[in-house]
Amino acid sequence: MPPVRKERADAARNREAVLAAADRLFAERGDCEVSMDDIAAAAGVGKGTLFRRFGDRVGLIQALVARRAEALRADIEAGSTPLAPGAPADERALALLAALLGFKLANRPLMLALENAGSGSPYLSETYGPWHAQLAGLLAEARGERDADFLAHALLAAVRSDLIEHLTATGTSPADIHSGLAALARAVLSPTP
Amino acid sequence: MPPVRKERADAARNREAVLAAADRLFAERGDCEVSMDDIAAAAGVGKGTLFRRFGDRVGLIQALVARRAEALRADIEAGSTPLAPGAPADERALALLAALLGFKLANRPLMLALENAGSGSPYLSETYGPWHAQLAGLLAEARGERDADFLAHALLAAVRSDLIEHLTATGTSPADIHSGLAALARAVLSPTP
DNA sequence: CACTATACGGACCGATAGTCCGTATACGCA
DNA sequence: TGCGTATACGGACTATCGGTCCGTATAGTG
Numbered sequence: 001m002p003p004v005r006k007e008r009a010d011a012a013r014n015r016e017a018v019l020a021a022a023d024r025l026f027a028e029r030g031d032c033e034v035s036m037d038d039i040a041a042a043a044g045v046g047k048g049t050l051f052r053r054f055g056d057r058v059g060l061i062q063a064l065v066a067r068r069a070e071a072l073r074a075d076i077e078a079g080s081t082p083l084a085p086g087a088p089a090d091e092r093a094l095a096l097l098a099a100l101l102g103f104k105l106a107n108r109p110l111m112l113a114l115e116n117a118g119s120g121s122p123y124l125s126e127t128y129g130p131w132h133a134q135l136a137g138l139l140a141e142a143r144g145e146r147d148a149d150f151l152a153h154a155l156l157a158a159v160r161s162d163l164i165e166h167l168t169a170t171g172t173s174p175a176d177i178h179s180g181l182a183a184l185a186r187a188v189l190s191p192t193p
Numbered sequence: 194m195p196p197v198r199k200e201r202a203d204a205a206r207n208r209e210a211v212l213a214a215a216d217r218l219f220a221e222r223g224d225c226e227v228s229m230d231d232i233a234a235a236a237g238v239g240k241g242t243l244f245r246r247f248g249d250r251v252g253l254i255q256a257l258v259a260r261r262a263e264a265l266r267a268d269i270e271a272g273s274t275p276l277a278p279g280a281p282a283d284e285r286a287l288a289l290l291a292a293l294l295g296f297k298l299a300n301r302p303l304m305l306a307l308e309n310a311g312s313g314s315p316y317l318s319e320t321y322g323p324w325h326a327q328l329a330g331l332l333a334e335a336r337g338e339r340d341a342d343f344l345a346h347a348l349l350a351a352v353r354s355d356l357i358e359h360l361t362a363t364g365t366s367p368a369d370i371h372s373g374l375a376a377l378a379r380a381v382l383s384p385t386p
Numbered sequence: 387c388a389c390t391a392t393a394c395g396g397a398c399c400g401a402t403a404g405t406c407c408g409t410a411t412a413c414g415c416a
Numbered sequence: 417t418g419c420g421t422a423t424a425c426g427g428a429c430t431a432t433c434g435g436t437c438c439g440t441a442t443a444g445t446g
Contacts, residue, residue: 008413008423008424014424047405047426049425052425121358147372150351153373154347157347157350166346176343179340179343180347183339184343184344203442204393204443239395240396241395241396242395244436250434
């Protein structure tokens with residue numbers, strides 16, 4: 001049963017053009033000042049094409065992020081320690097957060113746009129749930145079930161893109177952010193008396 | 194030198210009408226689905242009146258919040274321990290966060306609207322700076338200067354309105370949130386080895 | 387009562403996400 | 417190669433919203 005038709009060649013070409021143009025625009029225009037019309041124009045396609053392909057603004061941004069996040073997820077799921085299973089839970093949690101922070105620092109405008117999209121809340125984003133679940137699991141393993149859920153949310157909140165943006169904009173260096181995050185994570189991970 | 198003219202009676206009446214209508218609308222419509230036109234219509238005034246009085250959307254929301262936050266600030270600046278100066282820094286930090294969380298829980302739609310307003314980032318809001326400075330000071334006192342700035346940001350990020358909203362929407366009780374926040378704050382406050 | 391500073395209101399504007407539909411074209415098939 | 421149709425294209429169009437403008441109304445004053 002092949003009810004799935006192959007994607008038409010021009011459609012594939014346009015999809016790539018749109019992704020490339022959007023990626024470039026988000027990278028060069030610092031903040032989220034990128035409209036769908038801008039992207040369509042830069043890609044040399046009509047607006048209808050954008051929306052048919054990606055559904056809406058969030059869909060487009062998610063497609064961009066997904067492409068960049070492949071390496072990250074691979075590392076986490078099967079890659080090198082201490083990110084991968086096998087290492088102690090606390091080290092894995094630490095490495096997970098550091099990796100996430102690194103990714104957000106490396107893709108600031110895009111991640112900012114992603115978290116601002118979707119009518120405000122980043123918690124509705126499809127990607128948040130898995131991150132939270134994994135981190136909460138590690139926390140439960142490292143320090144007990146109690147409050148693990150909330151603490152995972154709190155740790156993820158500490159790497160929200162607009163906070164990162166605010167910190168870098170006010171002069172905090174990436175190294176300082178990493179240091180602060182590590183301190184926070186260690187404090188949370190150390191078992192409570 | 195009295196170059197300040199007294200506010201005209203009709204202007205005062207309208208200001209109250211607008212604040213009352215906005216308060217009601219934010220309270221009954223759960224999320225931030227309240228447009229300026231809605232508020233103007235509900236208050237029975239023209240849109241121009243809204244904007245002349247409050248400048249813009251953020252100004253109006255801040256006026257609403259300010260009115261509700263008077264009691265809170267009074268408590269913190271001169272009120273009862275352990276919120277007021279005099280108590281140990283760690284207890285004050287704990288109480289500060291709990292008070293902030295309580296306030297946000299009690300004014301969910303409004304605080305959500307406030308943090309979403311202002312072109313996205315809550316870090317540009319006038320109120321954030323003082324909160325952060327105060328908390329960072331307490332953290333520095335309780336556990337040392339190192340990372341105090343970032344940790345204050347992180348603690349405040351844990352009570353961001355959209356996270357509160359997400360938690361309550363997914364079934365977490367206010368008591369659980371308070372419990373989690375307290376655990377987080379205690380972990381952060383305990384001096385690092 | 388008249389005069390002026392102040393306020394009113396809603397038509398208007400610009401931007402932006404998202405829709406619609408007539409037109410063009412890629413591709414399987416004969 | 418030529419044909420028919422499913423698929424895709426594009427950009428005009430709509431809806432919504434924050435914010436502005438300016439002609440009109442009125443509160444306060446002497």
